[in-house]
Amino acid sequence: MxxxxxxxxxxxxxxxxxxxxxxxxxxxxxxxSKNHLRDRYRAIASAMADVKPMICYSVKANSNIAIIKTLVQEGAGFDIVSGGELFRVLRAGAEANRIVFAGVGKTREEIEYALKEQIAFFTCESEPEAARISECAKHLGVKGRIAFRMNPDVDPKTHKYISTGKKENKFGLDLARTLQAYELAAGLPNIEIAGLHMHIGSQILSAEPFGEALEKVKDFCKTLKAKYPTFRHLDIGGGLGINYKPDQKALDPKVYAAALLPTLKELGLQVWLEPGRSIVxxxxxxxxxxxxxxxxxxxxxxxxxxxxxxxxxxxxxxxxxxxxxxxxxxxxxxxxxxxxxxxxxxxxxxxxxxxxxxxxxxxxxxxxxxxxxxxxxxxxxxxxxxxxxxxxxxxxxxxxxxxxxxxxxxxxx
Ligand SMILES: Cc1ncc(COP(=O)(O)O)c(C=O)c1O
Missing domain, CATH: 2.40.37.10 (Lyase, Ornithine Decarboxylase; Chain A, domain 1)
Structure with a gap:
C-alpha cells in the first residue's frame, strides 16, 4: 500500500x-503506517511461503515496542543484537523460540539472559564467542544453540558501511575457518550445533548477491547437515532494499524468493530470514x-x-x-x-x-x-x-x- x-x-x-x-x-x-508494516511483512511471508520460513524482523531497524508488537501479531520472529533488544521483544510479547541473537560482541550478561529466556539460537561470530556461550550455558546447566555466521565474501553492491559479507568486514568467519569453528564448537561441552547464518549487507536492490551467497554455502550446509544431527537451520539474514528515490526499484520479495527457493527447497533446512528495512x-x-x-x-x-x-x-x-x-x-x-x-x-x-x-x-x-x-x-x-x-x-x-x-x-x- x-x-x-x-x-x-x-x-x-x-x-x-x-x-x-x-x-x-x-x-x-x-x-x-501500521498497514504498510503489515503489508510488507505479508509480502515477504507470501513470497517465501513454499519453505515456511521463520521471518525474524530485525529489531535494530526500528525497535519501538508498538512496531514489534504489530509484527508479533503477524506471527514474526525477531533478530536481536543486544540484551536491550531482547528485553524489548519480550516486553512486546514475542515468543523466545522465535528469537535469534546476532552481533560480534555479546557480553556474558547478555548471553546468560538469552539462555535463561531460551531463545532459538545465537548466531555466533567467532570461536571465542562459542567458548563463552558454552561456559555460560554450563554455568546455567543448559545447552547453548549456535549457528556460526559465515562470511560468503560476496559484494552486495551497497554502501560500504552497510556491506557485511565481504572478507574485509568484521562479521562472521570465512568458509575454511567456519569448518574448523564447527569442529571446535562441537567439542565444547555445552554447545549444540543448530545451523548456519549469513547476512551479506543491507539495502541490496538485486537478487543476485543473495543467490551467489546461497550458492557458496550450499555444499557446506549439506556437509554440516550430514555431520551434525542437530544442524537443522539456515538463517539467510536480511538486506532486501527499498526505494528511497522515485526512480529506484525496491527488491521485490517475489524476485528475491525466485532466486533462492530452489536451493532452499533442495537443502530442506528450516529457513530463517532477518528483514528489517524492507518491512519498516x-x-x-x-x-x-x-x-x-x-x-x-x-x-x-x-x-x-x-x-x-x-x-x-x-x-x-x-x-x-x-x-x-x-x-x-x-x-x-x-x-x-x-x-x-x-x-x-x-x-x-x-x-x-x-x-x-x-x-x-x-x-x-x-x-x-x-x-x-x-x-x-x-x-x-x-x-x-x-x-x-x-x-x-x-x-x-x-x-x-x-x-x-x-x-x-x-x-x-
Ligand atoms: C545480522 C543482521 N541481520 C539483519 C539485518 C537487517 O538488515 P536489513 O534492515 O537491511 O534487512 C542486519 C542489519 O544490519 C544485520 O546485521
Whole structure:
C-alpha cells in the first residue's frame, strides 16, 4: 500500500492529515503506517511461503515496542543484537523460540539472559564467542544453540558501511575457518550445533548477491547437515532494499524468493530470514517544521527543527530521503535542508531541488522508518522526537517526546 499520499493538496498518513498530527504531537515527529508494516511483512511471508520460513524482523531497524508488537501479531520472529533488544521483544510479547541473537560482541550478561529466556539460537561470530556461550550455558546447566555466521565474501553492491559479507568486514568467519569453528564448537561441552547464518549487507536492490551467497554455502550446509544431527537451520539474514528515490526499484520479495527457493527447497533446512528495512523503511516519515529560510547569496538553506540526531542516515551514509511539503506545491528551490546542530554534516538533504517552503511550513523526509529513530541520539542535548502510529483514521502515540528533564536523568552534579 501507498501509506503517504496527498488528499486535496494535503499530505496524509493513511487516513490522517499530517498537519493535524504535527499540531497534536509537535515536531520533529516520526509517523508510521501500521498497514504498510503489515503489508510488507505479508509480502515477504507470501513470497517465501513454499519453505515456511521463520521471518525474524530485525529489531535494530526500528525497535519501538508498538512496531514489534504489530509484527508479533503477524506471527514474526525477531533478530536481536543486544540484551536491550531482547528485553524489548519480550516486553512486546514475542515468543523466545522465535528469537535469534546476532552481533560480534555479546557480553556474558547478555548471553546468560538469552539462555535463561531460551531463545532459538545465537548466531555466533567467532570461536571465542562459542567458548563463552558454552561456559555460560554450563554455568546455567543448559545447552547453548549456535549457528556460526559465515562470511560468503560476496559484494552486495551497497554502501560500504552497510556491506557485511565481504572478507574485509568484521562479521562472521570465512568458509575454511567456519569448518574448523564447527569442529571446535562441537567439542565444547555445552554447545549444540543448530545451523548456519549469513547476512551479506543491507539495502541490496538485486537478487543476485543473495543467490551467489546461497550458492557458496550450499555444499557446506549439506556437509554440516550430514555431520551434525542437530544442524537443522539456515538463517539467510536480511538486506532486501527499498526505494528511497522515485526512480529506484525496491527488491521485490517475489524476485528475491525466485532466486533462492530452489536451493532452499533442495537443502530442506528450516529457513530463517532477518528483514528489517524492507518491512519498516517506507512505513515511516519524519515530519519537521521550517524554522528559518536563510539565503546566503551563495546558497539557500531551509533550517528545520529536525536534525542529524533525529535522522543520521544522510550524514552517515550520504543517504537520500525524498523531501515533500505537507501542503502540496509545485514551486521548488535548490539548496540544503539542514538542522540546528553545530556540524556541517547536519543536513537532511544537500544541493537538492526542494519544495519552496517558508517559515512555519511543514516538510517531511520520506523512507525514514528504518534506521531513523533507532539511530537517533541526544547530541546537542536535543530531546528525541515523538513517534506516532497510524492505523486507518486512528493515530496512536507510541513514544512521548523526550523532555529536558529526560536528558539529564541519570546524571549527577
Ligand atoms: C545480522 C543482521 N541481520 C539483519 C539485518 C537487517 O538488515 P536489513 O534492515 O537491511 O534487512 C542486519 C542489519 O544490519 C544485520 O546485521
Amino acid at each position: 501507498q501509506a503517504f499520499t496527498y488528499q486535496s493538496g494535503k499530505l496524509f498518513a493513511e487516513g490522517v492529515s499530517v498537519d493535524d498530527l504535527a499540531l497534536r504531537y509537535g515536531t520533529p515527529l516520526y509517523v508510521y 523503511g517506507n512505513a515511516g516519515i519524519l515530519v519537521c517544521r521550517v524554522q528559518y529560510v536563510k539565503d546566503s547569496h551563495f546558497k539557500k538553506f531551509i533550517v528545520v527543527d529536525a536534525a542529524m540526531n533525529d535522522l543520521i542516515r544522510p550524514a552517515l551514509y550520504q543517504a537520500h530521503h525524498e523531501i515533500l511539503p505537507v501542503t502540496a506545491t509545485d514551486k521548488t528551490v535548490t539548496g540544503d535542508l539542514v538542522g540546528p546542530i553545530c556540524e556541517s554534516g547536519d543536513f537532511l538533504a544537500q544541493d537538492r531541488e526542494l519544495p519552496d517552503v517558508k517559515q512555519g511550513d511543514l516538510v517531511v523526509a520520506l523512507s525514514a522508518g528504518a534506521y531513523g529513530f533507532s539511530m537517533s541520539s541526544n547530541y546537542n542535548s536535543r530531546p528525541r522526537a515523538a513517534e506516532v502510529m497510524v492505523d486507518g483514521t486512528r493515530a496512536t502515540p507510541i513514544r512521548q517526546r523526550e523532555t529536558w528533564e529526560d536528558i539529564v536523568r541519570g546524571e549527577s552534579l
